[in-house]
Amino acid sequence: MSSATSPLRSRWAALIVLSTAMLMTILDGSIVTVAMPSIQSDLGFSPAGLSWVVNAYLIPLGGLLLLAGRLGDLVGRKSLFLAGNIVFTAASVLAGAATTPGLLIAARLLQGVGSALSSAVVLGIIVTLFTDPRERTRALGVFAFTGAAGASLGQVLGGVLTDALNWHWIFLINLPIGAAVIAFALPALPRERGLGLRSGADLVGTLLVTSGLMLGIYAIVKVERYGWLSGRTLTLGAVSLVLLAGFVVRQATARNPLMPLRILRSRNVAGAYLVQLLTLSAMFSFQVIVALYMQRVLGYNALETGLAMLPAAAAIGAVSLLVSARLSQRFGERAVLLAGLVLLAAGMAWLTRVPVDAGYVTDLLPAMILVAGTGLVLPPLTGLGMSGARPEDAGVASGLFNTVQQVGMALGVAVLTTLAAARTDDLRGSGRGEAEALTSGYHLAFAISTGLLAAALVVALLVLRRPAPAPDGVAQDSDAPVHATV
Numbered sequence: 248m249s250s251a252t253s254p255l256r257s258r259w260a261a262l263i264v265l266s267t268a269m270l271m272t273i274l275d276g277s278i279v280t281v282a283m284p285s286i287q288s289d290l291g292f293s294p295a296g297l298s299w300v301v302n303a304y305l306i307p308l309g310g311l312l313l314l315a316g317r318l319g320d321l322v323g324r325k326s327l328f329l330a331g332n333i334v335f336t337a338a339s340v341l342a343g344a345a346t347t348p349g350l351l352i353a354a355r356l357l358q359g360v361g362s363a364l365s366s367a368v369v370l371g372i373i374v375t376l377f378t379d380p381r382e383r384t385r386a387l388g389v390f391a392f393t394g395a396a397g398a399s400l401g402q403v404l405g406g407v408l409t410d411a412l413n414w415h416w417i418f419l420i421n422l423p424i425g426a427a428v429i430a431f432a433l434p435a436l437p438r439e440r441g442l443g444l445r446s447g448a449d450l451v452g453t454l455l456v457t458s459g460l461m462l463g464i465y466a467i468v469k470v471e472r473y474g475w476l477s478g479r480t481l482t483l484g485a486v487s488l489v490l491l492a493g494f495v496v497r498q499a500t501a502r503n504p505l506m507p508l509r510i511l512r513s514r515n516v517a518g519a520y521l522v523q524l525l526t527l528s529a530m531f532s533f534q535v536i537v538a539l540y541m542q543r544v545l546g547y548n549a550l551e552t553g554l555a556m557l558p559a560a561a562a563i564g565a566v567s568l569l570v571s572a573r574l575s576q577r578f579g580e581r582a583v584l585l586a587g588l589v590l591l592a593a594g595m596a597w598l599t600r601v602p603v604d605a606g607y608v609t610d611l612l613p614a615m616i617l618v619a620g621t622g623l624v625l626p627p628l629t630g631l632g633m634s635g636a637r638p639e640d641a642g643v644a645s646g647l648f649n650t651v652q653q654v655g656m657a658l659g660v661a662v663l664t665t666l667a668a669a670r671t672d673d674l675r676g677s678g679r680g681e682a683e684a685l686t687s688g689y690h691l692a693f694a695i696s697t698g699l700l701a702a703a704l705v706v707a708l709l710v711l712r713r714p715a716p717a718p719d720g721v722a723q724d725s726d727a728p729v730h731a732t733v
Contacts, residue, residue, distance in 0.1 A: 316646015590620025
């Protein structure tokens with residue numbers, strides 16, 4: 248059935264299934280953070296080993312997204328989505344039943360694999376289902392909401408489940424959700440036939456990009472322990488860059504490339520990826536740094552921190568679902584994206600002045616409201632990032648978009664937390680009090696985030712362009728996806 252002629256109700260039912268699956272995997276990235284102390288005391292993790300509860304999930308997730316996206320194009324995006332959710336749900340049960348550190352880390356690794364398989368193809372399915380520009384804008388608003396609000400909701404849910412039950416339930420909760428997603432995806436998602444493995448089974452390219460991405464993400468997540476200029480970090484980073492450069496060369500010469508480089512020829516697509524990298528490097532730190540400030544300086548507990556972040560999630564959701572699509576239709580995606588970046592930069596700049604004894608309403612709530620700009624940034628950014636995908640490339644474009652997202656988040660957390668910690672240590676050494684030293688370190692992180700968002704704004708102004716109008720029934724420009732039959 249053509250996506251353009253399938254009933255609107257069916258397309259939105261499919262979107263609900265896809266968004267629920269994405270929300271589940273995004274929640275799993277943040278829900279575990281508030282339960283880390285309980286996991287450590289219960290299973291006997293060492294401080295260094297505890298970090299692998301997070302890293303074992305992030306490394307396969309970021310490293311396999313591009314490969315998984317291409318596999319979706321080759322074997323069918325629906326099939327890969329279902330397989331990923333089955334792996335993720337089974338791994339969640341294994342994690343919830345874990346009784347040793349090794350078993351939990353192995354389960355988290357499998358969760359990362361399953362999450363990569365399913366989330367890599369979600370955007371590809373959405374853009375082939377929603378070919379009408381207005382419908383697609385609204386659909387991307389829903390998708391953006393699940394991504395932007397998921398981390399905040401994860402902190403709240405993690406606190407509630409850990410306090411009311413125990414840490415095992417932060418994983419076991421995925422069993423009924425995952426089972427429902429699989430059950431409803433079978434009838435809701437359209438059937439499609441992949442291109443076949445021979446159309447893009449680039450084994451050399453697969454090895455280069457997967458090893459390069461995993462090695463690079465591993466180097467990033469271990470920066471806090473080894474430092475940016477350590478021989479270990481520099482060596483791993485250099486090897487990762489060599490592998491990824493080799494992958495690009497391979498894609499330019501391979502008969503059936505894993506990632507056709509034509510995807511990046513579009514000015515809007517390449518620009519959107521760069522804006523996304525800068526924006527998420529800044530904004531994912533909002534979740535981490537603000538939470539650290541609330542807990543370590545203001546003395547909030549995990550549940551109070553999650554609840555304090557809820558206004559941001561509510562504001563993002565309201566803007567994503569109710570405002571972003573209408574503004575994009577009236578003023579264009581580029582204009583809405585620019586407005587959102589201005590709001591985000593203002594929110595981060597506001598946080599550079601938070602005091603040691605901040606009041607929530609006067610010092611933190613204004614920033615929570617300004618972060619609603621995320622709801623203006625992510626939907627048009629997603630639309631522009633996917634605008635160069637042909638039907639046969641929608642999966643790999645989706646995987647590439649999500650890969651840039653994961654790398655941006657990992658870089659943001661690594662850079663900002665290490666710089667904030669270094670600033671705090673320097674001030675402690677000079678005799679400053681703990682709370683004052685921590686707050687000054689967080690001020691530095693917020694200032695750098697503001698600079699990253701300003702850089703994203705400049706890139707968006709100089710690189711992105713508004714697509715030229717087109718007659719009815721015709722894609723907006725050469726960057727727009729061709730209507731797919733799925």
